[in-house]
Amino acid sequence: MSSDVYIIGIGATKFSPSTPEFSFKELMYEAAVKAYNDAGIDPRKDLDVMVTAAEDYWEGISIFDEYVPDQLGAVLKPVFTVSGDGLWGVAHAHMLINTGQFDVVAVEAHSKASDIVDIQSIWRMALDPYIHRPLVDNVHVFAGLEMNIFMESLDVDRDAVSLVVSKNMGNALGNPLAPYGADVDPDMVNESEVVSYPLRSMDISKYSDGAVVAVLASRKVVEDLGVDAPRILGIGWVSGSSYIEEWDFAAPEFVWRAGQLAYSMANINDPYDSIDVAFIDDRYSFRELQSIYTLGLDNGYSLNELVYNGVTYPDGDLPVNPFGGYLGCGYPLVAGGLQKLYNAVMYMRSGGGDVETALVMTRMEYPSPSAAVAILGW
């Protein structure tokens, strides 16, 4: 399978712990206007299909997908919602354009996490009602389990994980859209409250509100507009068994498989060699290292060496989450993948042509055994 789909525009709101002055529709509107301006298109004339990514429970509205066309310039156009993260929406937009039937498809995702008064109860509702919900009320317990198995299996130091938090929150200091930039000593992370051993409070990304819209287009549109837009070289998404009991917590196969789908579409054989920068899942600090390992981006380093040698720092060989990741930008629920895509596009544009290839990856959260990976290039 080949890919001839481009990201001609992208827009995002600021990410904030709360946005009491704007409704979800107004956040979406801001991101959409920015994206269409960035792309140089008129959505009322040029937009063929609108894809949104949302989960009803996050919105507090069932059948949420009916509440989206007006603020996105998509009234009386084909609209559908992917029940998942925005990166899954990108995969669907990519397929639509590759059919040859559509030239301009936009993808939207947002978070209004601050409106959810009892967010942990919604996470609880995602747990298996037969065998997990009767036992566990705190979904972070599963992250603690995953973290412990991952760290023991791959011999990862507590300090290496804490340095991920310190790096990403530090990286966010330079990102005007990120609310959680801070100069954090790894010892602060080591001493933060234990939530579910070995997971500590500072290992968990805090939530943020925000919206992102990406405009994808065919080569024909890119040629008509005469612009230089990053191309989606490869994209893949995978779900594993829904039984958590079957997961390989150390290096989840569904993450590996999603990576393989994207790599094969992009003709990438040696990921570390081919990828210049990675924007990957850090909902929980350890996930960044786990995803590096599982996606074959470790270049044979041990994960401890990788961190201690500075490989993943902004001036390292493979910068990872250089604009702050979820730890620094906040975790905007299903807008996470698009937040990372936005950061990737900004990074590539600012790279002066040096950044050839960027990897974007996120996971759906517990209990979802799902991951998506996209590779961008010029």
Add this chain to the structure above:
Amino acid sequence: MSVWDVFNGKTRFLEDNMNVDKFVYTLGHGYEKFFNGLKEGKIIASKCSECGVTYLPPRIYCEECLSEITEFVEIKQNGVVLGYTIQNVDKDGRHLKEKVIWALIGFNGVRGGIFHKLVGVEPEEIYVGMPVKPVFREERKGSINDIQYFTKTV
């Protein structure tokens, strides 16, 4: 519906509830076998006759070959710890009076396992591969809580 009036007298939010209090979850064949097994103090798995994989919790379809599974088997209750975590706070961030050790328990020759409490073990004694067994409640009603906890096999 009530109105929050918190920003200098300006109305900024509407408050409402997601009033979906009750739901029933049909067990289906797989979980019926599993939970009624627990009621009798047994752990029941299901085995694919096509590819031989034994699944816990049991189900009536094989995720490898998608064959229908009709064979349910009682498994030996001696398990091992595959991984664990120690919960310190509840979902609202409050400290638990007593920390809870949660473990993923695996069983020989079985894909999957049981996620449950581990009791009677000090955190520093736990290791991957540690032999454990379930302790059933006296009064059982067909739920995952019919197992009170797992504890080390002496």
